[in-house]
Amino acid sequence: MGFPKISFRIVENRSCPLYEYGDSFNLTGIAIPISSNSENTFVTTAIVNYPLGKHTCKILNGDLAKIIIQYERGDKVPVCMISCSGCTGSIKLEHTLDDKVQISGGDQQLSNEIGSILHVLSDFAFFKNIDEKNMSKVVGFFKLIKHQKGDIIIRKGDPGGNFYIIVSGSVNVLNNAGIIISTLGRGDVFGEMSLICNDTVNATIQVVEPTSILQIDQHNFRKILDRYPSIQLFFSRLMAERLKISNQIRAEDLSSGMIGNLSEIPPEALFQTLNANSKTGILTITGLSNGTARFSFRQGSLIKAKYDKHMGDSAFYEVLKESTGRFRFTPGIPPEDFEIPEVGFFMKLLMEGMRKLDEGRSKKAN
Numbered sequence: 001m002g003f004p005k006i007s008f009r010i011v012e013n014r015s016c017p018l019y020e021y022g023d024s025f026n027l028t029g030i031a032i033p034i035s036s037n038s039e040n041t042f043v044t045t046a047i048v049n050y051p052l053g054k055h056t057c058k059i060l061n062g063d064l065a066k067i068i069i070q071y072e073r074g075d076k077v078p079v080c081m082i083s084c085s086g087c088t089g090s091i092k093l094e095h096t097l098d099d100k101v102q103i104s105g106g107d108q109q110l111s112n113e114i115g116s117i118l119h120v121l122s123d124f125a126f127f128k129n130i131d132e133k134n135m136s137k138v139v140g141f142f143k144l145i146k147h148q149k150g151d152i153i154i155r156k157g158d159p160g161g162n163f164y165i166i167v168s169g170s171v172n173v174l175n176n177a178g179i180i181i182s183t184l185g186r187g188d189v190f191g192e193m194s195l196i197c198n199d200t201v202n203a204t205i206q207v208v209e210p211t212s213i214l215q216i217d218q219h220n221f222r223k224i225l226d227r228y229p230s231i232q233l234f235f236s237r238l239m240a241e242r243l244k245i246s247n248q249i250r251a252e253d254l255s256s257g258m259i260g261n262l263s264e265i266p267p268e269a270l271f272q273t274l275n276a277n278s279k280t281g282i283l284t285i286t287g288l289s290n291g292t293a294r295f296s297f298r299q300g301s302l303i304k305a306k307y308d309k310h311m312g313d314s315a316f317y318e319v320l321k322e323s324t325g326r327f328r329f330t331p332g333i334p335p336e337d338f339e340i341p342e343v344g345f346f347m348k349l350l351m352e353g354m355r356k357l358d359e360g361r362s363k364k365a366n
Helices: 058-072 132-139 192-197 218-227 229-246 251-256 267-276 313-320 335-339 346-365
Strands: 006-014 024-033 042-049 080-083 090-097 143-147 152-154 162-168 171-174 180-184 204-207 211-217 258-261 281-288 291-298 301-307 326-331
Touching: 024 058, 042 058, 152 162, 162 192, 192 346, 211 218, 218 229, 218 346, 229 346, 267 281, 267 291, 267 301, 267 313, 267 346, 291 313, 291 335, 301 313, 301 346, 313 346
Parallel strands: none
Antiparallel strands: 006 024, 006 090, 024 042, 080 090, 143 211, 152 204, 162 211, 171 180, 171 204, 258 326, 281 291, 281 326, 291 301
């Protein structure tokens, strides 16, 4: 029996440690004779070609091999499947025959559907500062999903983990009682706060009309932040707007000094608030597990950080782990501190800190 070459492409990635959204795998089957005395007795084995430079996954290899067995006995090849269920993450694969899938990790040719809307996306605020030669690469990390009226995209209290951009149509933002807080349309984004802060979703998003949305998972989101600094600037501005709208901490309170507890506002939200409001001053946090931490900010940029034996970015990462303590923000810094270089770009520091926090939690869970 002959076997076609079947290509599988990753269309959903949930913390897979080996592969990325868009990676493709070619699967073929060959019949091997199991007895030299018989020409009619064969065993079928699967050959999987992995993306260039990527390691082989035994779990995925076994899952894909099952497809050949299904095909041999006449079963229909499934359109999608979930694999790597025994690993720390999972992926969703979509198949085509004759190797029609070509996307790999955001760096190869986009699908026709997404490629056809590139000229539209270039006008969106998120993509505004990305030059034309990198545009298709960035968009390649997203997947395009179509939703119907009434669909719930994310629900308040659900785990975060994805960032969304509305390409066409509109959605409503709902509170606990199902009351519409606001409506988002073409070019608007949502999901970024729960993704960046590793927090649960803080509002329900329901589709108003047939809507197309670009979606990216946390792993690929971090990759494009690292590769394209202009996107980091977009999120800095976006968080400033979000904080202003939600009025989580009033700007006038920050101007006169601020006192509070980490149990009420976690470290990442506290740091974001100071950064988003371009505050200059010293943040002191007492009652931490290893004593007192001090951070100096200049126009929202972190320029000094000290906690226990840690300095700079290391101190910043360590304080993100804390959940109890009392903080005070005092406006103003010494004149000589105005010339001190930044510890690092704030958004990159925050994303790296949240990644380390995730890794720490995973190790404890295991």
